[in-house]
Amino acid sequence: xxxxxxxxxxxxxxxxxxxxxxxxxxxxxxxxxxxxxxxxxxxxxxxxxxxxxxxxxxxxxxxxxxxxxxxxxxxxxxxxxxxxxxxxxxxxxxxxxxxxxxxxxxxxxxxxxxxxxxxxxxxxxxxxxxxxxxxxxxxxxxxxxxxxxxxxxxxxxxxxxxxxxxxxxxxxxxxxxxxxxxxxxxxxxxxxxxxxxxxxxxxxxxxxxxxxxxxxxxxxxxxxxxxxxxxxxxxxxxxxxxxxxxxxxxxxxxxxxxxxxxxxxxxxxxxxxxxxxxxxxxxxxxxxxxxxxxxxxxxxxxxxxxxxxxxxxxxxxxxxxxxxxxxxxxxxxxxxxxxxxxxxxxxxxxxxxxxxxxxxxxxxxxxxxxxxxxxxxxxxxxxxxxxxxxxxxxxxxxxxxxxxxxxxxxxxxxxxxxxxxxxxxxxxxxxxxxxxxxxxxxxxxxxxxxxxxxxxxxxxxxxxxxxxxxxxxxxxxxxxxxxxxxxxxxxxxxxxxxxxxxxxxxxxxxxxxxxxxxxxxxxxxxxxxxxxxxxxxxxxxxxxxxxxxxxxxxxxxxxxxxxxxxxxxxxxxxxxxxxxxxxxxxxxxxxxxxxxxxxxxxxxxxxxxxxxxxxxxxxxxxxxxxxxxxxxxx
Amino acid sequence: xxxxxxxxxxxxxxxxxxxxxxxxxxxxxxxxxxxxxxxxxxxxxxxxxxxxxxxxxxxxxxxxxxxxxxxxxxxxxxxxxxxxxxxxxxxxxxxxxxxxxx
Amino acid sequence: xxxxxxxxxxxxxxxxxxxxxxxxxxxxxxxxxxxxxxxxxxxxxxxxxxxxxxxxxxxxxxxxxxxxxxxxxxxxxxxxxxxxxxxxxxxxxxxxxxxxxxxxxxxxxxxxxxxxxxxxxxxxxxxxxxxxxxxxxxxxxxxxxxxxxxxxxxxxxxxxxxxxxx
Numbered sequence: 001x002x003x004x005x006x007x008x009x010x011x012x013x014x015x016x017x018x019x020x021x022x023x024x025x026x027x028x029x030x031x032x033x034x035x036x037x038x039x040x041x042x043x044x045x046x047x048x049x050x051x052x053x054x055x056x057x058x059x060x061x062x063x064x065x066x067x068x069x070x071x072x073x074x075x076x077x078x079x080x081x082x083x084x085x086x087x088x089x090x091x092x093x094x095x096x097x098x099x100x101x102x103x104x105x106x107x108x109x110x111x112x113x114x115x116x117x118x119x120x121x122x123x124x125x126x127x128x129x130x131x132x133x134x135x136x137x138x139x140x141x142x143x144x145x146x147x148x149x150x151x152x153x154x155x156x157x158x159x160x161x162x163x164x165x166x167x168x169x170x171x172x173x174x175x176x177x178x179x180x181x182x183x184x185x186x187x188x189x190x191x192x193x194x195x196x197x198x199x200x201x202x203x204x205x206x207x208x209x210x211x212x213x214x215x216x217x218x219x220x221x222x223x224x225x226x227x228x229x230x231x232x233x234x235x236x237x238x239x240x241x242x243x244x245x246x247x248x249x250x251x252x253x254x255x256x257x258x259x260x261x262x263x264x265x266x267x268x269x270x271x272x273x274x275x276x277x278x279x280x281x282x283x284x285x286x287x288x289x290x291x292x293x294x295x296x297x298x299x300x301x302x303x304x305x306x307x308x309x310x311x312x313x314x315x316x317x318x319x320x321x322x323x324x325x326x327x328x329x330x331x332x333x334x335x336x337x338x339x340x341x342x343x344x345x346x347x348x349x350x351x352x353x354x355x356x357x358x359x360x361x362x363x364x365x366x367x368x369x370x371x372x373x374x375x376x377x378x379x380x381x382x383x384x385x386x387x388x389x390x391x392x393x394x395x396x397x398x399x400x401x402x403x404x405x406x407x408x409x410x411x412x413x414x415x416x417x418x419x420x421x422x423x424x425x426x427x428x429x430x431x432x433x434x435x436x437x438x439x440x441x442x443x444x445x446x447x448x449x450x451x452x453x454x455x456x457x458x459x460x461x462x463x464x465x466x467x468x469x470x471x472x473x474x475x476x477x478x479x480x481x482x483x484x485x486x487x488x489x490x491x492x493x494x495x496x497x498x499x500x501x502x503x504x505x506x507x508x509x510x511x512x513x514x515x516x517x518x519x520x521x522x523x524x525x526x527x528x529x530x531x532x533x534x535x536x537x538x539x540x541x542x543x544x545x546x547x548x549x550x551x552x553x554x555x556x557x558x559x560x561x562x563x564x565x566x567x568x569x570x571x572x573x574x575x576x577x578x579x580x581x582x583x584x585x586x587x588x589x590x591x592x593x594x595x596x597x598x599x600x601x602x603x604x605x606x607x608x609x610x611x612x613x614x615x616x617x618x619x620x621x622x623x624x625x626x627x628x629x630x631x632x633x634x
Numbered sequence: 635x636x637x638x639x640x641x642x643x644x645x646x647x648x649x650x651x652x653x654x655x656x657x658x659x660x661x662x663x664x665x666x667x668x669x670x671x672x673x674x675x676x677x678x679x680x681x682x683x684x685x686x687x688x689x690x691x692x693x694x695x696x697x698x699x700x701x702x703x704x705x706x707x708x709x710x711x712x713x714x715x716x717x718x719x720x721x722x723x724x725x726x727x728x729x730x731x732x733x734x735x736x
Numbered sequence: 737x738x739x740x741x742x743x744x745x746x747x748x749x750x751x752x753x754x755x756x757x758x759x760x761x762x763x764x765x766x767x768x769x770x771x772x773x774x775x776x777x778x779x780x781x782x783x784x785x786x787x788x789x790x791x792x793x794x795x796x797x798x799x800x801x802x803x804x805x806x807x808x809x810x811x812x813x814x815x816x817x818x819x820x821x822x823x824x825x826x827x828x829x830x831x832x833x834x835x836x837x838x839x840x841x842x843x844x845x846x847x848x849x850x851x852x853x854x855x856x857x858x859x860x861x862x863x864x865x866x867x868x869x870x871x872x873x874x875x876x877x878x879x880x881x882x883x884x885x886x887x888x889x890x891x892x893x894x895x896x897x898x899x900x901x902x
Binding site for chain 3: 637640644645650657659668669676684691692695717
Binding site: 610611612617618621 | 655658729
């Protein structure tokens with residue numbers, strides 16, 4: 001069983017090595033088999049692990065070998081198989097496989113076909129390490145690994161300078177977060193003298209709530225999560241990350257990598273419930289991000305950017321859920337989000353593919369008849385994310401919302417506002433893309449075509465998942481028995497025990513909340529319908545003619561520009577100062593001085609080297625005399 | 635038969651060696667310089683033999699023997715080089731040999 | 737006493753002829769004085785009861801090497817020593833240098849004291865038989881290798897002495 005567990009990450013690594021080392025030598029057809037095939041094998045093995053889950057119930061930590069062994073520091077290479085990592089395992093390999101499969105069609109014409117799959121496999125490998133690791137260092141390897149792959153894949157078309165800059169931006173912003181994670185890890189070690197989950201959580205359980213050390217640790221770890229999961233203030237890299245190929249956006253920047261922060265906090269749940277201050281900060285950050293990103297998403301015109309801001313917003317929801325202790329809810333939303341956001345991205349990819357690279361929704365429209373399969377699956381994705389029953393998004397979002405309501409009514413109001421915006425911008429996207437008449441060029445119109453089966457089958461698979469995914473954790477009032485909740489319960493048992501128990505909502509309240517939310521969401525969908533389909537104003541009006549507030553929102557609140565002014569420019573100025581004054585005036589002069597000294601000394605001393613043999617012998621004798629003389633002295 | 639103290643040999647050989655050094659430094663004729671080198675080698679040889687005799691250790695004399703072997707070879711090669719130098723420069727003056735520089 | 741007299745006689749002879757090697761104007765005289773020095777040193781070897789060395793010394797130095805020097809002098813037809821001797825300041829400087837070397841050497845040897853000195857006149861190690869035993873037992877390999885050295889020297893000398901460009 002251990003071998004099977006170890007093989008799960010080995011397969012993608014193998015795929016990466018084969019494709020990465022073989023690059024040109026491997027024909028495309030073979031790559032198309034190896035790339036997705038390796039992930040499929042991992043997926044099959046993951047299912048196997050999942051089915052034989054009881055095997056790991058007694059000893060979830062599987063030790064493989066001693067990795068770092070120093071006096072006082074012992075880090076084994078071990079995997080942890082518990083419900084949480086099992087769930088992530090299935091998401092990563094399952095959704096990963098579907099997206100790999102889709103990529104075979106999407107990237108068919110690309111010259112970097114093999115490279116693409118090599119990176120993708122490496123990404124899956126890193127992600128598996130991240131979720132499987134039984135201690136923080138292994139998670140950190142995966143954490144860094146996915147960051148690297150994200151960088152490589154955002155800058156996949158590296159000949160475009162903007163794409164490279166986007167990749168660098170993502171990488172650097174992630175580094176800021178990683179530093180927090182690293183510091184948190186150091187503090188964990190100094191506090192608990194260990195880095196394994198089991199040891200740390202066992203100790204932490206008995207610590208006092210609000211402990212200042214725990215608060216610092218959790219805040220530092222949260223900084224890592226903020227970087228990786230694109231929350232305020234480190235979220236600006238994610239929209240730019242859309243420079244990568246669309247499957248990358250689907251896999252890395254929607255389904256898996258960006259959720260690593262959520263996973264990490266859920267994993268360290270016990271630490272977080274013991275630090276209420278951090279929880280409050282997480283909640284505020286999550287809510288602010290959810291609302292802020294939703295507002296920006298409403299005014300975006302790039303199909304992928306809308307989805308990117310939507311992702312940021314949904315991640316905000318997950319953090320909001322975490323902050324009120326709804327770990328299961330957050331993980332549930334993570335799962336369903338992986339399904340429908342991957343679906344939406346792949347659908348967007350299909351549209352972009354059909355239009356020959358066009359990403360501006362103002363130049364789309366009326367694609368309903370031309371791309372029926374894409375349109376239908378996209379519709380399912382939209383309904384799912386908007387939160388309309390019985391699709392998955394409704395249940396997961398509802399679980400977070402009800403948990404939020406139990407914690408504070410005001411938070412709930414804001415959260416519902418975010419939910420309404422989600423519905424609005426998603427339906428806006430849907431209507432602008434698929435309804436009315438086509439607004440692109442004639443040439444594009446003539447080339448419109450439905451994507452090949454390799455791309456539509458993944459769409460349908462994901463649509464099924466997005467449709468039925470909610471049923472894994474049906475709330476009680478719908479006659480469900482909380483499957484996921486029970487499944488994950490052992491992981492969060494300690495955390496839930498610490499959390500102050502709020503009385504569960506009465507069924508009447510729950511129905512009311514649900515009904516209100518649903519009504520508002522449907523109203524927003526109708527508004528979008530009226531605004532973008534019925535009124536006939538199908539072309540989005542020029543931004544400049546809009547009121548000032550909208551103009552600001554359309555320009556993403558000038559956050560990028562603000563960062564540039566506040567951070568980048570002073571840094572540049574400081575660098576310039578260091579370069580022109582410190583470097584040139586001092587360091588360069590010292591360095592040059594050393595060289596000059598040698599040159600001048602050499603120029604003087606070289607006259608001793610006259611070339612006269614007699615003189616050399618004379619000098620030699622003097623040397624011998626000196627040596628012997630010092631010999632006497634000693 | 636009483637023997638001379640070892641110091642006598644030490645001083646005698648030192649003087650002989652210094653005469654050799656002086657010859658190397660003061661002379662410009664390559665041939666004479668080679669002879670001076672032979673003088674130095676001989677002084678060392680004698681000293682080795684003296685120590686060997688005074689300490690009753692045959693290794694010193696064996697060494698002298700090998701030094702002679704090397705010296706003979708060295709002179710053979712050295713003189714061949716001298717002939718070669720004379721052939722190219724038509725002089726045996728070491729001041730002519732001033733090519734060993736930057 | 738008798739040994740001391742012989743020692744002083746041979747030493748003075750050796751030093752005198754060594755100085756004359758340098759002082760002679762003609763190379764041929766230098767060579768002859770050098771031979772004289774070698775003979776004096778051979779006398780010293782006899783005094784140390786190193787008969788084998790004495791014989792080899794005479795054969796190698798006074799015989800072979802001197803002949804080589806003489807041939808070279810004759811071949812190159814060197815009559816006059818130096819067309820232009822070194823300047824006086826240079827001579828003074830090198831003389832001072834050698835004098836200092838002598839001083840330093842004497843300074844080192846002054847305090848030297850040999851322990852358990854054997855009587856050099858009674859030791860039998862210098863005899864041909866004893867040395868031969870050691871040479872062919874302990875030092876057989878170096879002895880054989882020295883023959884290779886000679887071969888190399890011979891080939892080298894012939895190669896260098898050839899007229900044509902190689």
